[in-house]
Amino acid sequence: xxxxWQSKKAPIWFESVxxxxxxxxxxxxxxxxxxxxxxxxxxxxxxxxxxGLRLFMPSASSFSEHxxxxxxxxxxxxxxxxxxxxxxxxxxxxxxxxxxxx
Numbered sequence: 559x560x561x562x563w564q565s566k567k568a569p570i571w572f573e574s575v576x577x578x579x580x581x582x583x584x585x586x587x588x589x590x591x592x593x594x595x596x597x598x599x600x601x602x603x604x605x606x607x608x609x610g611l612r613l614f615m616p617s618a619s620s621f622s623e624h625x626x627x628x629x630x631x632x633x634x635x636x637x638x639x640x641x642x643x644x645x646x647x648x649x650x651x652x653x654x655x656x657x658x659x660x
Contacts, residue, residue, distance in 0.1 A: 606660060608634050613656040634659075 612634050615627060634656070642655040 605634075605637075609638075609656040609659045612638070613660075 608630055612630055615630065637659055638655045641658050645655060645658070
C-alpha cells in the first residue's frame with residue numbers, strides 16, 4: 559500500500575521551521591494568517607520565556623519578594639508542580655522542572 563500526500567495544507571509546525579516558511583508563503587497557506595493561531599503562538603512563546611526566566615531565577619535570590627518574580631511563580635507553578643512531582647529528586651539547590659517543561 560502506497561501512502562500519498564493527499565492534503566494541500568502543510569502541517570501545523572510547517573511555518574515555525576525557518577527553512578520552510580518561504581515555501582509556506584509561496585503556497586499561500588492561509589492557516590498561518592489566522593489571528594487565533596497567532597494568539598496561540600504568542601501565548602506559547604510567552605510561556606516558554608516564563609519557563610526560561612524561572613530556570614534562572616533562583617540564582618537571583620535578592621529579588622525573592624519582587625512582584626515580577628511572584629507573578630512568574632504564580633503563572634508557571636500550575637504547570638511545573640506535576641512535573642516536579644514526577645521527577646526524581648536530584649540536587650536540592652537547583653530546580654530542573656522548568657527545563658523539562660520547555
